[in-house]
Amino acid sequence: MQITGAVLEEVGRTSPFAESRPLAVGRLDLAAPEAGEVLVRIEAAGVCHSDLSVVDGNRARPVPMLLGHEAAGRVELLGPGVTDLRVGQRVVMTFLPRCGECAGCATAGRIPCGPGSASNSSGELLGGGRRLSRDGTPVHHHLGVSAFATHAVVDTRSVVVVDDDVPPAVAAVLGCAVLTGGGALLNAAPPEAGQDVMVIGLGGVGMAALLTAVALGTGAVVAVDAVAAKREQALELGAVQALSPDELAASGTTADVVVEAAGTVRAFEAAVAATAPGGRTVTVGLPHPDARASISPLALVAQAKTVIGSYLGSAVPSRDIPVLAQWWRDGRLPVEALVSARIGLDDVNHAMDELAAGRAVRQVIEL
CATH class of the missing domain: 3.40.50.720 (NAD(P)-binding Rossmann-like Domain)
Structure with a gap:
């Protein structure tokens, strides 16, 4: 299927990014989900400093890459063998999938997943390979998510289900900002x-x-x-x-x-x-x-x-996101206060300038 997304063309373009435009919003091809994967229609995606770190070269990643790793959306299609998710469910994307079998996964969140870290570094999904392309040329995934787009194909180990009462912007921010910052105090110290x-x-x-x-x-x-x-x-x-x-x-x-x-x-x-x-x-x-x-x-x-x-708040997303969502539901965690701006996908380069200048807390792209 064809989707619209924001692709980082090259690393290290000079700011202001609204003028140099390192991220190009355009059409891409997205392959169908393979075994253990799902197609998600993105509803909201947060713009994080980790995205800026790829744009400005502080974090080495392969390009071209469809950026975005903090998001929420609806499951639209199940890949072969997926039985633990349903079409229509709202899911939170998490940027470090856990295989559940490696030495890191045996530490209850303290150490990152080895295979998940390796696939993130190579721009692939946890199950291997890429599902994105443009004019026949593969496009790398960002941290197993690539959320600055209308749709994403992700491994099921990169998503956590939340109830429909959690709004898309809140659900998105739970997956990175809240999991990382909150998890530091819930899990690490x-x-x-x-x-x-x-x-x-x-x-x-x-x-x-x-x-x-x-x-x-x-x-x-x-x-x-x-x-x-x-x-x-x-x-x-x-x-x-x-x-x-x-x-x-x-x-x-x-x-x-x-x-x-x-x-x-x-x-x-x-x-x-x-x-x-x-x-x-x-x-x-x-x-x-x-x-x-x-x-x-x-x-x-x-x-x-x-x-x-503490990486990703020393969290196990499937364990911690439901707890944080319940805290939001109970009024203990006003996550909405983190959203400093709601923007469109075409504003993504300007959003990087806002981050670089320290003016933004969390800008959320609404799709």
């Missing part, structure tokens, strides 16, 4: 009663971590970001204090659990410094692979600090 939480970097993932910290209610929640509007929003969402990075450094404020969600060396170093003695730093940001940070090993030892790396 759960705060104990009385413990304060600090979140550094208030993009979609960081703001989701803040919402989760407020929902857990173990102690005070402190927010840190360079953008004043994001600090103001954090206070509205339940943070008791919102600081700029310079204010954090000058104040000496600390917390028992510090979530680093900015994906920069400076943010990581600040997070470790702001971790209270005996506390935990959980880092979920994705800086450039060549980035290197400087921290004091002595401080880690003498102050008994722990640094934890």
